[in-house]
Amino acid sequence: MSVLVVVECDNGEVKKSSLEVASYGSQVAQMLGTTATAVAVGEATEANLAHLGEQGISKVLYDAEPRLKDFVNGAYTKLIAAAAEKEQAQVIVLANSNIGASVGSRLSVRLKASLATNVVELPKTDGGKFTVKRGAYSGKAFADVVLSGDRKIIAVKKNSIEALHNAGQTAPVESFSAQLSDADFADAPKQVVMQDQAGGILLPEADKVVSGGRGMKGPENWNLIEDLAKALGAATACSKPVSDVDWRPHHEHVGQTGITVSPNLYIACGISGAIQHLAGVNSSKVIVVINKDPEAPFFKAADYGIVGDVFDVLPKLTQAVKELG
Amino acid sequence: MKFLVCISNVPDTTTKITFTPDNKEFNKAGVQFVINPWDEYALTRAIELKEQQGGGTVTVLNVGEADTEPNIRKALAIGADDAIRVNAFPKDAFFVAEQIANAAKDGGYDVILMGKESIDYNGFQVHGMVGEMLGIPTVAPAMKLDMNGTTATLEREIEGGKEIVEVQTPFVASCQQPMCEPRIPNMRGIMTARTKPLKVVEAVGEPARTEVAEYALPPKKQGVKLIPAENAGELIKLLRNEAKVI
Ligand SMILES: Cc1cc2nc3c(=O)[nH]c(=O)nc-3n(C[C@H](O)[C@H](O)[C@H](O)COP(=O)(O)OP(=O)(O)OC[C@H]3O[C@@H](n4cnc5c(N)ncnc54)[C@H](O)[C@@H]3O)c2cc1C
Numbered sequence: 258m259s260v261l262v263v264v265e266c267d268n269g270e271v272k273k274s275s276l277e278v279a280s281y282g283s284q285v286a287q288m289l290g291t292t293a294t295a296v297a298v299g300e301a302t303e304a305n306l307a308h309l310g311e312q313g314i315s316k317v318l319y320d321a322e323p324r325l326k327d328f329v330n331g332a333y334t335k336l337i338a339a340a341a342e343k344e345q346a347q348v349i350v351l352a353n354s355n356i357g358a359s360v361g362s363r364l365s366v367r368l369k370a371s372l373a374t375n376v377v378e379l380p381k382t383d384g385g386k387f388t389v390k391r392g393a394y395s396g397k398a399f400a401d402v403v404l405s406g407d408r409k410i411i412a413v414k415k416n417s418i419e420a421l422h423n424a425g426q427t428a429p430v431e432s433f434s435a436q437l438s439d440a441d442f443a444d445a446p447k448q449v450v451m452q453d454q455a456g457g458i459l460l461p462e463a464d465k466v467v468s469g470g471r472g473m474k475g476p477e478n479w480n481l482i483e484d485l486a487k488a489l490g491a492a493t494a495c496s497k498p499v500s501d502v503d504w505r506p507h508h509e510h511v512g513q514t515g516i517t518v519s520p521n522l523y524i525a526c527g528i529s530g531a532i533q534h535l536a537g538v539n540s541s542k543v544i545v546v547i548n549k550d551p552e553a554p555f556f557k558a559a560d561y562g563i564v565g566d567v568f569d570v571l572p573k574l575t576q577a578v579k580e581l582g
Numbered sequence: 583m584k585f586l587v588c589i590s591n592v593p594d595t596t597t598k599i600t601f602t603p604d605n606k607e608f609n610k611a612g613v614q615f616v617i618n619p620w621d622e623y624a625l626t627r628a629i630e631l632k633e634q635q636g637g638g639t640v641t642v643l644n645v646g647e648a649d650t651e652p653n654i655r656k657a658l659a660i661g662a663d664d665a666i667r668v669n670a671f672p673k674d675a676f677f678v679a680e681q682i683a684n685a686a687k688d689g690g691y692d693v694i695l696m697g698k699e700s701i702d703y704n705g706f707q708v709h710g711m712v713g714e715m716l717g718i719p720t721v722a723p724a725m726k727l728d729m730n731g732t733t734a735t736l737e738r739e740i741e742g743g744k745e746i747v748e749v750q751t752p753f754v755a756s757c758q759q760p761m762c763e764p765r766i767p768n769m770r771g772i773m774t775a776r777t778k779p780l781k782v783v784e785a786v787g788e789p790a791r792t793e794v795a796e797y798a799l800p801p802k803k804q805g806v807k808l809i810p811a812e813n814a815g816e817l818i819k820l821l822r823n824e825a826k827v828i
Contacts, residue, residue: 272741328740330710330720353706355740359722362710365676371791372675375704388795394608395701397599401795444719444753446738446745459742465828489828507725507760508739513595513701514619514759522827533595536701539800543825545817546806556806561820565811577815581822 259294260286261346262314263337265356266299266306273462274352274413276312276420281413282350283313283421284379289348294318296340296433298333298356300326303430310426318343318433324442327449328356332441334363339435341368346408353412354461361412370408377417377540395513395536415461416519417540452508460509463492465522466541468511470496470534472527472548472567476504481571482526488578494518496528512537527567530555547571583638583729583751585628586689588682588696588708589621589657590672591650595701601797608702608797617653620697622660622764623757628695629661630762631729639663641689645672645681651780659767659775667782673790675703679711680787686716692751693734698723698758709756719749722756 262282264275271279279295286293292315297306306317318340325332337360341349349364351357358374365372377399378390386403389411393400404411460466467486469479479493486493493509500510511518513536523541527548528534535558538544546559549566556562563570593599593613600609617625625642632638642657644650645668654665668681686694699706706722713720725744726737732751737744739758767775809817821828 267742327745328738330713330722334714355723355738358706359710359720362675362707363714363720365707365791366679366711366714372707373792374706386795391704393702393704393797394593394599395704397800398601399798399800401798403793403795404791405793406791444721444747444749446747448746449740449743450746451743461741510759517704522821522825532598536595543821543827545821558803559806560803560825561817562806562808563811563814563817564808565814570811570814573814574818577818578828580815581818581828 258289258347259291259344260289260348260350261341261344262293262295263349263351263357263360264295264297264309265352265354266297266301269300269302270305271301271309272352273420274354274415277415277418278350278352278413279309279312279314280421281379281418285348285350288380288382294340294344295428296337298325298336306430307427310428311423312421313423314428317428317430319430320433320435322434322437324445327446329442329445330359330363331444332437333360334367335437335441336435338364338367340433349408349410351410351412353414357412361410365410368408369406370410371404371406372410372412373402373404374412376411376413379418380411392540396517396540397536414519416464416521452506458490458492460492460494460518461516463518463520465489465491466494466518466520467491467524467526468494468496468528469499469526470528471498473499478568479505481567485524485571485575485578488575491522496534525555526571528555529553530558583632583635583693584689584691585632585638585640586686586691586694587621587625587628587640587642587657587662588694589625589642589644589653590618590700591615591644591646591653592618592700592702595619599799605796605798606794615650615653617656618697618700620699620701620758623759623761624695624697625657625660625662626765627727627757627762628693629765631727635729641666641691643668643682643685645670645678647671654780655775656767658778658780659771660765661771664779665781667780668785669782670785674792675705675707676711676792677787677790679708679715681785682708682712683715684786685783686712692732694752694754696756698756709754713754716752716754718752718754720754721747721749723758724755725758725761727755727757727761
């Protein structure tokens with residue numbers, strides 16, 4: 258019996274969300290009186306994987322097969338299932354990412370496991386029941402879900418668990434092969450296209466987000482959003498109508514029908530705060546709203562607000578961040 | 583080509599969410615239900631591809647009780663040819679996936695489409711479960727889908743980019759924007775939808791694997807602290823010293 262953690266790597270590095278997942282998994286292992294093993298997917302380096310010891314991982318399995326560098330649902334599922342069998346994993350923890358949730362759902366059938374996605378807290382195990390809290394109704398509510406199977410799979414929402422950092426701890430990295438066949442690569446990508454991210458920060462992983470709505474008036478004004486984002490080290494985002502008219506790319510659209518984000522800081526500029534927009538952002542820790550209309554509904558969901566014109570306020574904020582040093 | 587499109591019946595996007603007094607169930611009173619917005623992409627794209635190919639069928643499937651039929655009829659009005667309703671409360675993603683896989687196995691569908699997730703349960707699970715149950719590839723979430731004979735080319739969103747994927751039929755894909763512009767029913771569609779076949783079948787398979795013990799609303803916000811626009815820079819100091827987020 259053990260806990261298996263799936264860590265996603267990119268360009269040799271473990272993703273931030275996977276450090277959170279590893280920390281979640283090692284804490285579950287502690288609750289269950291066992292250890293947490295990680296299985297790494299994507300392009301990883303042994304040195305970076307060894308650092309997962311800092312998140313409480315006791316061993317890392319890694320299959321260096323080059324075709325596993327990019328996400329392939331079939332092959333990833335087989336690899337992780339093989340690792341779960343090898344480790345006799347009772348609980349499998351992954352990120353609630355496009356990769357994690359895609360693989361998690363296939364795994365749940367293959368391993369006859371109960372699956373919960375969008376999980377925001379460590380489990381409760383009182384009374385013999387295994388209960389997790391997950392986001393539901395597009396962030397407008399939470400559900401406590403009892404996972405009934407002997408095996409459980411948990412997909413952890415980004416930014417909902419603090420990553421542990423036990424400096425200096427390392428984990429041994431073992432090579433591992435799931436003996437994949439060509440058929441496992443039926444959905445292998447023909448091509449991978451990465452998008453330009455403002456300041457190189459990925460929106461789904463971001464800790465701070467500066468977002469613009471229709472109040473920004475046009476794409477030519479987005480430098481104001483980008484300047485503030487750059488000064489803060491934040492990712493940029495937008496409301497749905499902004500991406501619908503192609504002022505910004507679709508992958509920046511947040512909300513009920515866009516990306517759900519839960520950063521520590523969300524700054525909304527010229528966004529009214531329609532319920533569908535709020536649904537994707539209201540689990541952010543601190544929300545700042547800048548809107549010239551004091552009646553804008555977003556102020557009801559905000560922690561801090563400025564009633565003012567974005568064209569006047571944004572340069573002042575950027576300046577103030579620069580002055581902080 | 584035979585398309586199967588799975589639709590779920592969800593509270594309208596503007597719904598204020600409340601629960602029954604024991605917090606065990608969603609309070610449906612006074613709430614309007616709609617086709618899950620993500621599923622509208624799947625439905626419209628299937629209809630577009632059928633039209634491009636000049637033949638084939640689009641079947642919609644919903645796992646739900648009789649009160650979901652108005653939205654099934656709406657899907658027929660948008661252009662689906664026929665419909666199946668699995669007569670059961672959709673207990674969890676696994677239960678729903680089993681019903682879909684069961685219907686698909688008997689129906690000989692080439693392409694199974696659904697939305698990325700439902701806006702109520704937010705599971706993002708059903709597509710993968712169906713793919714695994716049927717032993718066929720899943721592409722999730724897909725932003726683009728084109729068909730050339732039995733070969734499909736899809737764009738799958740990954741964090742920070744996209745993958746271009748080619749798969750052979752049969753396959754499952756979960757859809758999201760900007761796949762297409764979802765259609766709304768026209769008068770002719772609404773009239774013909776009344777006479778299109780809607781088959782009701784009973785549920786099969788295992789019980790659900792998860793159970794909601796309790797729902798809760800997020801904690802209320804303290805209220806907004808307003809900073810005068812002239813002193814906008816003051817906000818940055820508060821974010822550092824008070825909120826400690828920068
Ligand atoms: C099924 C469905 C799903 C949806 N999903 C989403 C979703 O995922 N995400 C999403 O964002 N929306 C979604 N919407 C749309 C949503 O209902 C709103 O229409 C949208 O969020 C509004 O975007 P906005 O606030 O940018 O624009 P507007 O509503 O036009 O608001 C612009 C705001 O800018 C302010 N403003 C204007 N000029 C200035 C200025 N100079 N300085 C400061 N403030 C200014 C105005 O006061 C106003 O509050 C969905 C809608 C539906 C029906």
